[in-house]
Amino acid sequence: MASIVRGSVKDYDWGIVDGLAAWCGGPTGRPQAELWFGVHPASPSPVVDEHRNPTGGHLADLYGVDQVPLLVKLLAAAQPLSVQVHPRAALAAQSWLAQQEPGSQQILADSYEKTELIVALEPFEAFVGWRSLPKTIEILADVPAAAAAVEYLRAGQVIAAIRALLAMEDVDSAVRLLPAAVRAAGMPADECAAYDMVVSTYPGDRGALLTAMLQYVALETGSAIYVPAGVPHSYIRGLGLEVMTTSDNVLRLGLTAKPMFIDEALDALDLTAEPQVMTLNVGDAITPAGAPFAVTLLDGRAGEQSPERIESGRYRLVLSIEGSTSVRFADDEPAHAVVLDPGSAAVLAVDEPALLVSTTGLAALVEDRNITS
Template identity: 30%
Template structure:
């Protein structure tokens, strides 16, 4: 029997999820509850399941039974006996928290420290759930709003000053008076350390001003102000609104992507996308959330560097593959745009793969032993072990998640 299998997936019902985006993708009726993330992978929090003839089994259990056969010896040697990436369909109907992820050394040290101090893994004040880093990438399937990395301090000062809120003046002065690293650090620290009632009043005034300024599309930063005002609707008075004003607001068009490395503050605000990340759950938050915020640890992890968010577009390669290049080995994400009558695209063996159809129909066929076939529709996915060479044809769009060979 072929090792290629359709994935039986789990939808995570987080409060920020869209009511309709994932049902629309799958062609199902909305449940009336938020549907935030469709997980594809072997993360123990919600592993996908596959059925090879003996009933559905969790993918992490299948991999643990034969890591080298499922993942390939090279992947096991480099990343250990687990699938090193997690693929998701993410549907944001409300903002996710403004957050940052540690690098690998920070994650290992932070996890070891919290383990030594006996902090339970499920404790609300726990920062490090594992010893891995969590670089990630999001590819827009719809128009997609997000925040990514710090603005230039001078631009942030201009945007904040234009709100006309007197209690924001000290932040404007700091942004203009100091070098980039110091200016951004001091303002973020001041926002996160402000007295709760005072910062809530400031956020309310800033939100009202942003809403007013966004009504005129000719106003500088009008679309940015609109995004902040919309976020404030979900988190009224949250100091994360001011923190968000320090970040680049990005509006991705379908097919465009963002790569988010360690230490880069970011948030997803609205839209549907394909997300891939290293297999980790380490998150430090700094706003737009009711969850724990560890300010000292956050300030230690954040990289206070301004810059362009770096919108990515796929690079055309051989055999119809379009690669979203990223400086990471734990995952490799690409896209195939399939057309009727075109030659099959061949996916070579050697690494574990997850194939996700996001539109139309995709036909998968194992080349060689096993001779398995599978047809995927929108929102459906398949797992292909490292031992199998596969071809894809059809009329639609397929994303391929694997590791860097």
């Protein structure tokens, strides 16, 4: 049968207190930010079925990154994450190779591109992709200390404008002025509230000014946004299902106390790539243009449904989110099915058979799109 795993929890400060308790074994009284399902060495998933791994090891003991090319997370954000960007494949490989030299600064976590999709399980807010230049200029023009950045923007020099914002001297007062500048530009109430939150959470942080250059996106439950490598973003708050390539490469530009590598982050920025916002139709696969994966939500909350057949020839992961989810190989008898409770997942390698999946609640099916014959 497939490997059955649980998620590996991350308690980053920006997480919701006990926000993932329903999926990670219960409350801890601490922030629960992310639950990882995959083989990334930073937090590989524990295998819980005794048949596949009787010693109680991790999924990484069974498979490598080539066999498990996707990392799936549940993400619960109570406050904004850093303004960040992920490198494309060529830059990630080049930078990773360079940092293997003795004495080199360790900047990346691995050698892989990171591209990702976030599906809102509850209303979810984010800054993602570039705001239009005229609107960015309108906002920052009301922040006197940002005058140099505004001039660069008027000349179409986006990277120079970012450098000017990050080099600003009177940053405290500039950040305090930002919410008023956003309101004066006529932004909606929920976006203005997001800026209030950013400034109160990160007073005096230059990264707050960078968010004026980014689009504000409010996702309703069931909507999703695809973030290609090179697209700047900062998730603000909410609960979501996140699917990405197996990478933890994050280059930060602000809203963080973690190390920032500004030159490398600016090199990774893509001024033309755009995020894709989409709405899920239950049972239909989300296949963002250019994405190396597909995501399908299976919803059995309205009553009994026929099992979904998931073909072989690709990496697959089935995550139980709500209720119980039954998985079995297509040629097996129903009695051989394994039932997943919320927070557990079935992982199938490319050479394992077709699968039948049914759920009494909500489940996510994640598939690699680099399909082999």
